[in-house]
Amino acid sequence: xxxxxxxxxxxxxxxxxxxxxxxxxxxxxxxxxxxxxxxxxxxxxxxxxxxxxxxxxxxxxxxxxxxxxxxxxxxxxxxxxxxxxxxxxxxxxxxxxxxxxxxxxxxxxxxxxxxxxxxxxxx
Numbered sequence: 001x002x003x004x005x006x007x008x009x010x011x012x013x014x015x016x017x018x019x020x021x022x023x024x025x026x027x028x029x030x031x032x033x034x035x036x037x038x039x040x041x042x043x044x045x046x047x048x049x050x051x052x053x054x055x056x057x058x059x060x061x062x063x064x065x066x067x068x069x070x071x072x073x074x075x076x077x078x079x080x081x082x083x084x085x086x087x088x089x090x091x092x093x094x095x096x097x098x099x100x101x102x103x104x105x106x107x108x109x110x111x112x113x114x115x116x117x118x119x120x121x122x123x
Contacts, residue, residue: 002026002112004096009117016086016121022079022096022114029077030054032112035104036070036081038092038119045095049081050105059105064090086121093118 008020020036035050049060049070058070069082079096096114097104104110 002029002032002098004098004112004114006094006096006114006117009094009119011120011122012086014087014121014123017082017084018086018119020081020083020094020096020117020119022081024077024079024098029072030074032098032100033102033104033109034070034072034079035097035099035110036079037095037097037107037110038090039095039116040089040092043092045107047105047107048094050103051079052103057103083119086119088121088123091119091121 003025005023033052036048037045038048039045051058051070051072055072067085071080093116095116097110098112099109
């Protein structure tokens with residue numbers, strides 16, 4: 001089992017940047033494919049970005065490609081999401097997710113969730 005704790009959310013203006021972090025504890029971090037999801041009010045939780053166990057394979061939802069960067073530091077048991085050029089439509093609760101499988105890209109792939117961190121982007 002792995003425990004996930006997100007941090008780094010906040011209130012920013014459009015065009016600003018934020019860096020989210022997800023600290024993992026419990027079983028070996030490098031045994032898990034990791035990802036970020038988000039859920040806006042009244043909407044379903046959606047996949048944002050995923051990264052393989054080694055960090056060699058990365059994927060993004062089209063709406064954030066070119067603006068967000070997912071990365072991981074297996075030595076520090078930490079997952080990151082660098083978010084640049086934020087837009088009001090990026091406003092959501094952002095969740096860290098983990099799976100012992102090779103990859104995760106949907107909610108059904110996720111075995112463990114963090115508690116979420118709020119990101120609010122004003123126009």
